[in-house]
Structures are given as C-alpha cells and as structure tokens.
Amino acid sequence: MLKRMLEGILVVALTFSALSGSAQAETTLTGAGATFPHPLYSKWFRDYQAEDAGVSFSYEAQGSGEGIRKILAREVDFGASDKFLSDQELKDAPGQLLHIPTVMGAVAVTYYIPGVATGLKLTPHALAGIYLGRITRWNDPLIARDNRQLRLPGKEIIVVHRSDASGTTSIFSDYLSAVDPSWASTVGRGTSVAWPAGTGAKGSSALVKKIREVPYSIGYVEIAYALENDLDTAALRNRAGRFVKPTMLSTRAAAVQGMKGVKVKVGAEPDYRLSLVNQPGKDAYPIVGLTWLLVYRDQKDPVKGRKLVEFLTWQLKKAEKMTSTLHYTPLPDTWSSQVEKTIKSINVAQ
Template structure:
C-alpha cells in the first residue's frame, strides 16, 4: 500500500514538474491586424524581436487599416494598425468597447504614384491637378497634352490610362485621398477622403500588395502604393510637384522633410496629416503609420510583452527603418511617444 502511495505521489510530482516546465517555456502569442502600408517593416521587427525575447510570438494579419480599426474596436486582437488617424467617432466607439485607445506612431512612409508604361522608365512628372484629373477620369490618354507638357523628352504612348486603386478599407487610400482633397476642391466636394471612397473610375486591388501586382501585370496602368512595395516590385514612381512648386522624388529624406514642419506642432494624440506640407524638399504624399493600443490592457502578460516590444521598436526598431524605405520618427515625436507608451497599464 505504502509503495503504491509513494509511486502515486512521485507520479503526481512528475506531472506537476512537467506542467511547470511547459508553462515556463510557453510562448505568449500577441495578435495584431491592420495596415498593409507598414507590413514590410513590421514583419522585420517581429522577426528580429523573436530572437531577443523567445517567449513571445507576434501574429500580424495584413488586412488593411479599415480591418485593423474594426478588429481592435471589437477587441479580437491585442493591437490594431492604421495609417489613418481615427476620427472622434471611431475613438468614441473604441472607448465604449474597451476604454481609451492610443495612437502609437511607429514610422513614416511615402505613398507613391507608380505606373507601368512600356518604353518609359523612371522620371515621369505629375502635378496635383493632372493627378486628380486622371483619377476623376478627365484625362484618359497617356499622351494627353497636359501630361506631355510637363514631360518633354518622354515618349508617352497614346494608350488609354488604366487607373488602379485599393478595393479594401485602406489607410494608404486615406492618405492618398486626403492629399487629393488638399489640392483639389472638386475632389474634396465630390469624392472626399477616407479608408474607402466611391471612386469615379478604376480597377480595385486588395492591399498594397494587390495594387502593386495589378500595376506590374497591367500595361499603361497607374496606381498608388507605399514606397517599399514599388521598390520591391521594381516599379517606377512619379516625381510630384509639391506646394513649393518643385518636382520631388519620394525618398526617406523627402518624407522626413514633409514631417519637419508638422512635427513642430504635433498634437498630444498624434493625429496629424503629413500631406501637402510646405518646404522645398517636402514630398507631398506622406504619413505616419500607427499601432492602436488600449491604454488599459485586460491581459496582464500580453500587455506587459506588448509594452516591452513597443519600447524596443521605438529605439532599436527605428534604426531598421531606412533600409526598408521608411523614415524614422522625428526626435521630438519619439520623445512624446516614449511618454505615451509609459501610460499603458497592464
């Protein structure tokens, strides 16, 4: 009897020890969803961070900013991601569902106008007026005098322009249409801005990936994507005329130039647009991209791990941004973000 009892106790101890060991080695899974705009750099960050903290794993679904806002509001993920600052109404809906939702800027990126023109490589120039009229369907041929007039020396085809836009709820669309509203009163009145709009014309592509794919496989097309997607797909991008009257190439430097003025007047909640900013070197279609995180985390372990990751991303992660064609946060914004992260409770 005593032998059986000792064996039973030993067996229970072994099971308990195994369970503790299993818990100690278990991964904390942090789920996120949203913007495709920052997907290249977020993928890099999650991969690199897994080497630093092997106890945490990130699962990020690149479904578009609209989807990210919906999922974080519904609290089906630990964080959302959006290139569009939430409206007051969206923040109120989130507050009713789970409390105060914070915008955590991560990096800045350029939304580029990319194209597939056989025989025409890099160097296409576009003005705000021409770009908005292409998306209105008023300019329909590549050799239209208004395009040809600002592109002397380029042999533009007489082919119809194939316009491509996002089909899903998209922060990239919000940045692009916000820009069109800022340069075209007609666009502001008739179409407006948002993660989804009623496009006058065009084909839809899902995600930055989808639009880049459409452009790559469709001759005489034009569309808008985040700079990294154009670069990755070896697609050319247009030089855009900025507020100062200069044709500017999208780059880390010109994106940072766009943020310079806006950063001086950064609101405490970080909800600010970077489109059509002043400055001779400022690229006109740029934006911050945000992680959306509830200030009061309901899951202690996930909240703790998420905050640790945010601190790492703000410091070590930012250094990886230029290699992936994103601009790091301005110094003053970075300091503000650090303070905001410290307010997260778990």
C-alpha cells in the same frame, strides 16, 4: 540586401513563430491592419523574437479599415492603421484607445508605360484628373506639357486603386482632397471612397501585381513595395513648384515641415493624430503619412499586456534604426520622450 529583408512581404497574413530550434513561444500577440508598414513590421516581429523567444506575433495585413474594426471589436491585441480615428470613433470604442505612432512613409505613384523610360512628372491636378476619370490617355496635354522629354503614347490610362478599406488610400485621398477642390467636393478622403474611375485591388501586394502585369496602368503604394518590385515612380510637383520623387530625404523634409507646429502641452494628453500631406518646403514630397499602432490603455490580460508594453518600448528605442534600410522615416527625436510616456501609461491588469 533589401530583398532578403523583405522576403515574404507579399504574403497577406503572416504568423511569426518561435525561432528554429528554440522552445515554442509562450505568448502570442495578435494584430491586424495596415499593409503600408507591413514590410517593416514583419522585420520588427522577427527581430524581436531574437530578443524574447517567449513571445510570437500573428499579424494579418488586411488593410487599416480591418485593423480598426478588429481592435474596436477587441478581436486582436493591437490594430495597425495609417488613418487616425476620429473623436467620435474614439468615444464609441469599448475602452480608451491609444495611438502609438511608429514611423512615417511615402505613398508612391507607380506606373507601367511600355516603351517609356523613367522620369514621369505629374502635377496635382493631372493626378487628380486621372483618378477622377477626366484624363483618360497618357498623351493628354495636361500630362504631356510637363513631360516633353518622354514620348507618351495615346493609350488609355488603366487606373488602379485599393478595393479594401486602406490606410494608404486614406493618405492618398487626403492628399488629393488637399490639392484639388473638385476631388474634395465630390470624392473626399477616407480609407474607402467612391472611386470615379478605375479597377480595384485588395491589398498593396495585389495592387503591385496589377501594375506589373497591366500595361499603361497607374496606381499608388507605399514606397517600400515600389522599390522592392522595381516599379517606376512618378515625380510629383510639390507646394514649392518642384517635381520631387519619393525618397527617405524627401519624406523627412515633409515630416519636419508638418511637425513644426505640433507642440505637446505639459500635463496634457498627447495627441499624435496628424496629417503630413502637401507640406511646404522645396524638398518635401507631397504624399507622406504617419502610421500608428492602436492599443487599449487598460489591458485585460496581464501577461499579454506586459509583453505588448515591452515590445512597444523596444521598437521605439531600438527598431527605429532599421527604418532607413526599408525606406521608412523614424519619428523625430522631439517625439520620442512623449511617445515613451504614452507607452508607459498603458495599465497592465494584475
């Protein structure tokens, strides 16, 4: 069932035209950005056309960095990003940009070790050490001590990372910065970083391809891509000291912890920019992130503006039920009413 739902997710750019047999859509909403939520957005766009055949979507999954660039340049109607914009970026934008949170997801650490069964465990320092280029072989003592049940080979670790400006990288590097002081001081966080080790892959699909084809490799990707492509995923040690796999339940556990301290003040402008990595709780998976759609509050095209508001309202109220089948986690109920107010605040030009 999942395979049918995700048919076509490995295509970098998809245009969702009108359903077969129906009239050509009158309005096309253009977007670009994150590959992290692309499997889910692809389904949303298709399903929404069944609700409104008068609209189609053209979405280019080119990475969060490109989505941010294009929405700031007003080249698209909406951007998609797993990295929130800084105060300075918002200030420099040509209009007031809104962050519309959609769902949460886990970034899985995937690997391909021939002859080794599933069950790899990694501590934060082991994972950081691999990506810093300091741990170079699979049987390194820092890895082996937590994997005595596995016969780890003395083969060189082939490190794979994203080469494009990526929201998945932003979440992954945010996590490494939170758990490893050496990473924080030498590499840091962002959609693009100066990788100390490894080879790059442009886009989630290309990274998946490398992991599947290159023995002894390791990489990071949104969990839906890992599951659809039958990639092994590592259990990571969380703040409670437990090794946890990326699942919907462990993602939700992290989200619940991360959002406990978030309160939207009455009368104040909601700020949904939030990091969810390395949250406390025994069941929390440590690499979890929000993803956002970026839209301008003041819409210049009244037709597109109305269609965009209608779609955003639909996905908030109806589409969240689709998230579990594609391994994403919906927003907490406490956020729904506030996000709806934010969507309603979009001004559609007359």
